[in-house]
Amino acid sequence: EVQLVESGGGLVQPGRSLKLSCAASGFTFSDYNMAWVRQAPKKGLEWVATISYDGSSTYYRDSVKGRFTISRDNAKSTLYLQMDSLRSEDTATYYCARHVDYGYTDYFDYWGQGVMVTVSS
Amino acid sequence: DIQMTQSPSSLPASLGERVTIICRASQGISNNLNWYQQKPDGTIKPLIYYTSNLQSGVPSSFSGSRSGTDYSLTISSLEPEDFAMYYCQQDASFPYTFGAGTKLELK
Numbered sequence: 751e752v753q754l755v756e757s758g759g760g761l762v763q764p765g766r767s768l769k770l771s772c773a774a775s776g777f778t779f780s781d782y783n784m785a786w787v788r789q790a791p792k793k794g795l796e797w798v799a800t801i802s803y804d805g806s807s808t809y810y811r812d813s814v815k816g817r818f819t820i821s822r823d824n825a826k827s828t829l830y831l832q833m834d835s836l837r838s839e840d841t842a843t844y845y846c847a848r849h850v851d852y853g854y855t856d857y858f859d860y861w862g863q864g865v866m867v868t869v870s871s
Numbered sequence: 872d873i874q875m876t877q878s879p880s881s882l883p884a885s886l887g888e889r890v891t892i893i894c895r896a897s898q899g900i901s902n903n904l905n906w907y908q909q910k911p912d913g914t915i916k917p918l919i920y921y922t923s924n925l926q927s928g929v930p931s932s933f934s935g936s937r938s939g940t941d942y943s944l945t946i947s948s949l950e951p952e953d954f955a956m957y958y959c960q961q962d963a964s965f966p967y968t969f970g971a972g973t974k975l976e977l978k
Binding site: 773776794795797800811813819843845847852854855856857858859862864 | 882902903905907909913914915916917918921924958960962965966967968969970971974
């Protein structure tokens with residue numbers, strides 16, 4: 751059974767840092783691209799970042815570029831999101847999601863339960 | 872960025888009813904449109920990928936289609952567990968973008 755379990759969330763002051771983790775199990779982690787998707791309170795879903803299966807390529811939304819870093823440790827089957835210079839608008843539930851890429855389409859076939867990040871003084 | 876306009880934002884409906892949710896992209900996305908369901912506890916699962924392909928394990932009451940620039944999700948006969956939030960998402964290009972969501976609620 752595929753499982754994605756996020757951790758590392760919490761309350762943090764503006765300008766500070768936080769690192770999220772996503773522990774994957776039930777599949778060969780190193781075969782899949784992975785992503786972080788977030789959801790601000792009472793709002794919709796927003797893609798944040800994607801990393802290729804081997805970590806060689808990364809993609810970010812503009813609003814987090816230069817502040818967030820997505821990475822992975824395939825030996826530990828773990829995905830990370832390092833979040834620096836946090837802003838109040840980064841307050842959200844952060845979901846880890848697995849990409850499935852059939853070549854002609856690329857969507858998120860498994861999602862974690864999410865971890866809450868609150869940026870406030 | 873590709874903007875996804877989803878409608879309606881709220882959809883009151885009854886058990887057994889047929890409903891349709893629409894998404895329109897701000898530019899061509901060549902069928903690269905996916906649908907997700909989010910339950911009140913936050914659980915998210917895919918329903919339809921590449922416009923009309925049913926994700927494994929999803930009931931056949933769910934279907935997806937395209938007419939021109941409009942992409943649709945249809946539920947043919949509502950069951951109690953179908954009342955949830957629904958989101959469309961394009962994967963034609965980064966940044967991947969989602970529609971604002973449709974809350975399907977019991978009338």
